[in-house]
Amino acid sequence: xxxxxxxxxxxxxxxxxxxxxxxxxxxxxxxxxxxxxxxxxxxxxxxxxxxxxxxxxxxxxxxxxxxxxxxxxxxxxxxxxxxxxxxxxxxxxxxxxxxxxxxxxxxxxxxxxxxxxxxxxxxxxxxxxxxxxxxxxxxxxxxxxxxxxxxxxxxx
Numbered sequence: 001x002x003x004x005x006x007x008x009x010x011x012x013x014x015x016x017x018x019x020x021x022x023x024x025x026x027x028x029x030x031x032x033x034x035x036x037x038x039x040x041x042x043x044x045x046x047x048x049x050x051x052x053x054x055x056x057x058x059x060x061x062x063x064x065x066x067x068x069x070x071x072x073x074x075x076x077x078x079x080x081x082x083x084x085x086x087x088x089x090x091x092x093x094x095x096x097x098x099x100x101x102x103x104x105x106x107x108x109x110x111x112x113x114x115x116x117x118x119x120x121x122x123x124x125x126x127x128x129x130x131x132x133x134x135x136x137x138x139x140x141x142x143x144x145x146x147x148x149x150x151x152x153x154x155x156x
Contacts, residue, residue, distance in 0.1 A: 006077045015077045018108040026149030027104050030115035032142035034097045034126045040134045041095040049092070053129050057090045057097070060125040064088040067121030068103055071114045078113050081105050088118055090126075097126055100145075112144050 008014045036044065049056045065086050072080040085104040090097050101118035103111040123139040130137060146155045 013077060015079070016109070018079060021108040021150070023106060023108055024149045025104070025106050026110045026147070027102065028111040028115040028147040029100065029102045029145045030112070030119045030143065031101070031145050032099045032119040032123050033093070033140050034099070034123050035138040035140060036095055036097075036130070037134055037136050038095050040130065040137070041092075043133060044130065045092065049097075051129060051132075056126055056129045059129060060090055060097075060099075060122040061088045063125040064099070064101060064118040064122035068101070068114045068118040071117045074117060075113055079107075079109050081107050081109070081111060081114065083111070083114070086114075086118065088122055090122065099123055110147055110150050112147050116142060116144060 005016050006013055044051075044056065053059070065088060067074070068086045069083065072078045083103060083105050085102070087102045089100045091100075092098075099119050099122045101115045101122070103114045103118065105111050119142050123142070127137050127139060143156065144154065147153060
């Protein structure tokens with residue numbers, strides 16, 4: 001039976017000991033979406049997703065990359081990882097911006113939390129840059145899409 005990896009036999013929170021795990025190439029991809037009221041999306045699209053604060057998409061990309069690098073500082077039981085690559089892609093869809101974050105490393109533990117953090121902070125940055133237009137903005141569908149490396153792979 002599966003058990004929670006971050007809870008020890010005494011019910012206490014603990015960081016997983018990865019010292020006996022094999023170093024492998026690991027990749028995680030996460031996604032999410034920021035949905036706008038149609039009139040707000042149209043206004044953003046007409047302004048090429050830029051406002052007085054600057055490029056909404058490029059600012060969100062940089063914020064997401066910074067967040068990926070700080071994941072272990074934000075999530076208490078995450079390991080500090082030497083990242084090989086972080087790529088965040090943000091594309092307009094129908095009344096939304098779709099965020100895809102890919103993180104790679106060669107380590108003893110995976111980068112799922114880093115990819116999810118990158119998507120989350122990118123989405124929050126988009127919200128922050130657009131909230132003057134409307135507070136009716138939804139951050140949704142943040143999920144792990146795939147991971148590879150380690151003892152098990154995952155594909156949604």
